[in-house]
Amino acid sequence: MKHITTDELRTMTGREGLVIQGCGGDLTEWINGINDMLTQEGILHNGDTFKDVSVFEHDGCTNLLFSLKNVDLDMGKLAIWRLRSHETFGGTWLSDYLPNRLGVDMDQPPAQKEKPDCALIGQDGNIFNLMGIASRALKENGLGEQAKEMRERITASGSYDKALCIIGEYVNITSTQDEQEPDYDFEMEQSY
Template structure:
């Protein structure tokens, strides 16, 4: 789960123009998320360096013994491009989903960390960006919100709704490629994949070898030649 929030900064050039009406001696040039895009790498590196001492996990400072503590494994701040601007990005690892009131409690805690905890210290650290220094703010006193990212499920749903491949045996069957193609075509049509049947036939008719034709057919129906799923490794065997 990710939460995004506005990111702002003050930029102090190495050679400031004190006559510039937009320059403030104490606040430099204000920068918003769009202007901070060019400093993405420098800011991300600065966040990683600043949080290294506590493993980058803001939940280490969460003192409540409640369901949020039991469900949230880690809450790691960083930055990420979101909506064509650089934003604060909190990546939350969970044991199980948060209820609405638990999510509110987490967001309130993180808002406090951004304003009076970790973020208050981070915004005082200068970030060298070559032509000047940046001071980055994860919290603002107006228009601040931790907004949960809702992933686009379109492609995932397409995979879920994709028709399964019909199964067809090659071994011991007629070795005539046209007979094999005909059987595969009928299987596809019977499973509601008439468009795939036509696509398969067109590809088979334009290939130049028997083996290639079998491989093409095995992309559309499951045969002995179809790729087998890669077995999952036991976590205990990982190195």
């Protein structure tokens, strides 16, 4: 379970998920309960569960977003369950929640955030070190989802050169010297 902001939620126009509204108490119990309920209803297949679940706050309510990506389920049965249980759980699709609750124009592509600068030149060149620095830069700029995606792509790349190219897709690679430039007059230093 990961916590996201409504700003991060607004960028998810290309995804689909089930939003459960007004969740109180232990959120892990909510996730386990929904997974158990949907398994008993024959909606989740082959012992699969919703693993990619996000938590967000909106209008004073705690809400859960169950991503439909990579889940073995019967979509028709889920749609019927959502309608039947709407009064109890406030269940809605992400594609309905974004325009109706957050005012997102679903016809507009999500605004792309600029790549943050990341001082990698001059760092220890171990790819895991560079990946960690780039990941931290992304997270500090509100791009936690991109950080996760970048890490997954790097670990699957199988090549140092490919991994460096992937990092460059997510951050502007700069030098550590750019951050450490002394702010003094060179002529004064020579007079010593």
